[in-house]
Amino acid sequence: MIKTPIIQTHALRKIYGMGDIQVKALAGVDVRIDEGEFVAIMGPSGSGKSTLMNILGCLDRPTDGRYILAGEDVSVLDKVQLAKIRNRRLGFVFQSFNLLSRTSALRNVMLPLVYKRDNKLTPAEREEKAMAVLEAVGLADRAHHEPMELSGGQRQRVAIARALVNDPVLLLADEPTGNLDSRSGEEIMGLLHDLHGRGRTIVMVTHEAYIAKQTERTINLRDGLIETIKANGNGGAK
Amino acid sequence: MSVSDNVKIDMTQELEKKPPPSESDGQALSDIIAPAEIIRIAWEGIIRNKVRSLLTMLGVIIGVAAVIIMIAISAGTEATIAEQIEGLGANLVFIQASFGRGGPGADQNSPQLVYEDTEIVAGVHGVVGTLVDQTTTQSVKANGSTLTDVPLVGTTPDFPSVREVDLADGRFFNETELDRTAKVAVLGADLAVDLFGETDPIGQSITVGTTKMTVIGVAAKRGVVGNTDFDAQMYVPITLVFDKFLPAQFARFVGDRVRIIYAQIDKEADMESVITQIELKLAAAKDVTVDELPFTIQTQNDIIETQGATTEAFRNLLAWVAGVSLIVGGIGIMNIMLVSVTERTREIGIRQSVGATPNDIRLQFLTEALMLSLVGGLIGVAAGVGGAIFFGAASDMRTVIVPGSILLAFGSAAAVGIFFGFFPANKAAQLDPIEALRHE
Numbered sequence: 060m061i062k063t064p065i066i067q068t069h070a071l072r073k074i075y076g077m078g079d080i081q082v083k084a085l086a087g088v089d090v091r092i093d094e095g096e097f098v099a100i101m102g103p104s105g106s107g108k109s110t111l112m113n114i115l116g117c118l119d120r121p122t123d124g125r126y127i128l129a130g131e132d133v134s135v136l137d138k139v140q141l142a143k144i145r146n147r148r149l150g151f152v153f154q155s156f157n158l159l160s161r162t163s164a165l166r167n168v169m170l171p172l173v174y175k176r177d178n179k180l181t182p183a184e185r186e187e188k189a190m191a192v193l194e195a196v197g198l199a200d201r202a203h204h205e206p207m208e209l210s211g212g213q214r215q216r217v218a219i220a221r222a223l224v225n226d227p228v229l230l231l232a233d234e235p236t237g238n239l240d241s242r243s244g245e246e247i248m249g250l251l252h253d254l255h256g257r258g259r260t261i262v263m264v265t266h267e268a269y270i271a272k273q274t275e276r277t278i279n280l281r282d283g284l285i286e287t288i289k290a291n292g293n294g295g296a297k
Numbered sequence: 298m299s300v301s302d303n304v305k306i307d308m309t310q311e312l313e314k315k316p317p318p319s320e321s322d323g324q325a326l327s328d329i330i331a332p333a334e335i336i337r338i339a340w341e342g343i344i345r346n347k348v349r350s351l352l353t354m355l356g357v358i359i360g361v362a363a364v365i366i367m368i369a370i371s372a373g374t375e376a377t378i379a380e381q382i383e384g385l386g387a388n389l390v391f392i393q394a395s396f397g398r399g400g401p402g403a404d405q406n407s408p409q410l411v412y413e414d415t416e417i418v419a420g421v422h423g424v425v426g427t428l429v430d431q432t433t434t435q436s437v438k439a440n441g442s443t444l445t446d447v448p449l450v451g452t453t454p455d456f457p458s459v460r461e462v463d464l465a466d467g468r469f470f471n472e473t474e475l476d477r478t479a480k481v482a483v484l485g486a487d488l489a490v491d492l493f494g495e496t497d498p499i500g501q502s503i504t505v506g507t508t509k510m511t512v513i514g515v516a517a518k519r520g521v522v523g524n525t526d527f528d529a530q531m532y533v534p535i536t537l538v539f540d541k542f543l544p545a546q547f548a549r550f551v552g553d554r555v556r557i558i559y560a561q562i563d564k565e566a567d568m569e570s571v572i573t574q575i576e577l578k579l580a581a582a583k584d585v586t587v588d589e590l591p592f593t594i595q596t597q598n599d600i601i602e603t604q605g606a607t608t609e610a611f612r613n614l615l616a617w618v619a620g621v622s623l624i625v626g627g628i629g630i631m632n633i634m635l636v637s638v639t640e641r642t643r644e645i646g647i648r649q650s651v652g653a654t655p656n657d658i659r660l661q662f663l664t665e666a667l668m669l670s671l672v673g674g675l676i677g678v679a680a681g682v683g684g685a686i687f688f689g690a691a692s693d694m695r696t697v698i699v700p701g702s703i704l705l706a707f708g709s710a711a712a713v714g715i716f717f718g719f720f721p722a723n724k725a726a727q728l729d730p731i732e733a734l735r736h737e
C-alpha cells in the first residue's frame with residue numbers, strides 16, 4: 060500500500076536573532092510523516108520542538124528549507140495564504156489551551172468556521188457543526204460554559220474540538236498534556252488515540268516517555284537536529 | 298531507521314531555488330468574512346469591556362454633544378436678536394451715536410446725540426413718529442406692597458404706536474406731560490395686577506424710588522419679545538427719567554444724551570432719501586458736514602444683517618471649537634484602541650492561529666472603532682439635544698436645535714472613528730501570530 064505523505068520537510072532551518080547572537084533553533088530538519096500516522100516529538104527543553112511545531116503549523120516560516128504540506132509547498136506562501144492554510148488544513152492544540160476568555164466553549168469551537176472562506180456556512184450551520192464536534196469530545200453539556208468554568212482537561216478538549224472543526228488534514232499538539240494532571244492527561248491521550256483510530260494524522264510534542272510510547276513513532280530532537288527516529292511498535296508503525 | 302529513509306527523494310535540485318515568500322498582506326476586498334460576523338466580533342469586543350468602551354466613547358460623546366449644544370445656542374441667540382429687532386416696530390430707522398465718537402466715552406467737543414435731537418428728526422418729511430427710551434430699574438411701592446427691580450422705561454408719547462403697544466385702560470402720557478416732566482406712569486399688564494390685583498389702578502398713587510406718581514394707564518398684554526417682557530415694565534415721560542432717575546452731569550450744557558433715537562418712516566416714503574434728509578438736518582444742527590457726523594443711521598434690515606453676520610462668525614467659531622473637541626475625542630479612541638490592541642494581543646494571536654488574516658484583524662478593530670464612535674455619536678446626539686433643551690429651559694439662554702448640526706456631528710464622529718481607528722487596527726493586523734500567542 061502506497062502511503063501518502065502529509066508532511067515532508069527538507070533542510071528546514073530556523074535561525075533567531077539577526078545580530079551577533081544567533082540561535083539556531085532548527086539546524087536542518089528532514090522529516091516525513093504519512094497520512095494516518097500518530098507521531099511524538101521529544102527532546103530536551105530548547106531543542107527546537109516548539110519551533111518545529113510552529114513551522115509545521117504554518118504559524119511561523121522557516122529561515123531556510125522547504126515544507127510540503129499534503130502535496131502543497133507552503134514554505135513559499137505569504138501571511139494571508141498561510142492564514143488560509145491554518146484555517147483549512149491544520150488544527151493546532153497548545154499547551155496553554157489558548158481559548159478566548161469570556162467566550163463560551165461553543166463559540167470558541169465555532170471560531171475557525173467564522174474565518175472559513177470556502178463553502179461558507181450559515182451561523183446556524185456553524186453552531187450545529189461546532190456542537191457536533193463538542194459532542195464528539197464529550198463536552199456537549201458544557202457548550203455554553205466559558206473557559207473559566209471548565210477544568211483544565213475540559214478546556215483542552217474544547218481546544219481539540221476547535222482544532223478539529225474544519226476537518227484538518229493534520230492535527231498538531233504542542234505538549235497538550237503539559238498543563239494537566241495525569242488523570243486529565245490520560246483523558247486527552249484517550250481522545251487523541253480515538254481520533255487516530257479514526258484515521259486522523261497527529262503530531263504531538265511531549266516530555267513524558269510513557270506518553271510518547273503510546274504513539275507509533277518518536278522523533279527525538281537535540282540542538283535543532285533530529286537525533287533519532289524510532290518506531291514504538293504500535294499499530295501501523297514502520 | 299535513518300533520517301534519510303523518511304524523506305522522499307522528490308526534493309529535486311530545482312526546488313532549491315525557491316522564491317522568497319512575499320511579505321505583502323494584500324488581500325482582495327471580496328476576500329473578507331461575512332460583514333455580519335465582523336460586526337458581531339466587534340460588538341462582542343465592545344461589550345466584553347464595557348467600562349473601557351464607555352471611556353473610549355466619552356470623548357466622542359462630549360464632542361458631538363458640544364457641537365449640537367453650541368450650534369443650538371448660537372442659533373437661539375440669532376433668532377432672539379432678529380425677533381428683538383423686528384419686535385421694535387415696523388419701518389424703523391435707528392439713529393445711534395457711533396461708538397467712541399458721539400457715543401459713550403467720546404470727548405466732549407464732538408457732537409452728542411441728545412434728547413433734543415428727537416425734535417429735529419421728527420421735523421424731517423417722511424418721519425411719522427420718533428421715539429427715544431431710557432430704561433432703568435427701580436423699586437415700586439403701591440397699596441402697601443413693594444416690588445423691586447421693575448424696569449422703568451422713560452420714553453415719548455409716540456411709544457404705543459411705534460412699538461405697537463395698545464392701551465387696555467386709561468391713556469398714555471401726552472406731549473404736554475412730557476414737556477412738563479409730569480409724574481405720571483403707565484403700567485404693563487402683569488405689573489398692574491402684581492401691584493393692584495383686582496383694584497382699578499387708574500388714578501392710584503405709586504412711589505417709584507422716592508418719587509410719587511399717578512397711574513394714568515395700563516397697557517394691554519403684549520408678551521415677551523426677544524429679551525423684553527413688555528407686561529412687566531412701566532412707562533413714564535423720558536424727561537422724568539432724566540430729571541429724577543438718571544441725572545446727567547453735563548445735561549445743562551449739552552442736553553440729555555440718549556443712546557438711540559428711533560424714527561418711524563411713512564410706509565409710502567423712500568427710506569434712503571428720508572435717511573439722507575435726517576443726516577442733513579442733524580449735520581446742520583450740529584454745525585458739521587454730513588461726513589463728520591458721528592452718528593450711524595441704520596434700518597432694521599441693516600441691523601439684522603450685521604447681527605446675522607456676527608452671530609454667523611460666532612457660530613463658525615463654535616463649530617471649530619466643537620470640531621477640535623471631536624478630534625480630541627478621536628485621539629481618545631486611538632489611545633484606548635492602542636491599549637486595547639496591546640491588552641488583546643493574545644486574543645489576536647488566537648484568532649490568527651485559527652485562520653484570521655491580517656485583513657480580518659484590521660477590519661475587526663476598525664469596525665470596533667467605528668462602532669464605538671457611532672454609538673458614542675448616538676449617545677452624544679441624545680445628550681446634545683437633551684442638553685440644548687435643558688439649557689433653553691433652565692437658563693435665559695434660548696436654544697434652537699439645528700437638524701443639520703446633528704448630521705454634521707454624527708458624520709464627523711464616524712469619520713473620526715475610522716480615521717483614528719486605522720492606526721491601531723493596522724498595528725493589530727501586523728502582529729506576528731507566534732509573538733501574539735506568546736504575549737501574556
Ligand SMILES: Nc1ncnc2c1ncn2[C@@H]1O[C@H](COP(=O)(O)OP(=O)(O)O)[C@@H](O)[C@H]1O
Nearest residue numbers: 075076082084103104105106107108109110111
Ligand atoms: N522568538 C525567539 N527568539 C529567539 N530565540 C528563540 C525564540 N523562540 C525560540 N528561541 C530559541 O530557540 C531554541 C528552541 O526553542 P523551542 O523551539 O521553544 O524549544 P523547545 O520547544 O524544544 O523547548 C531555544 O534555544 C530558544 O531559546
Ligand SMILES: [Mg+2]
Nearest residue numbers: 108109110233
Ligand atoms: Mg516548547
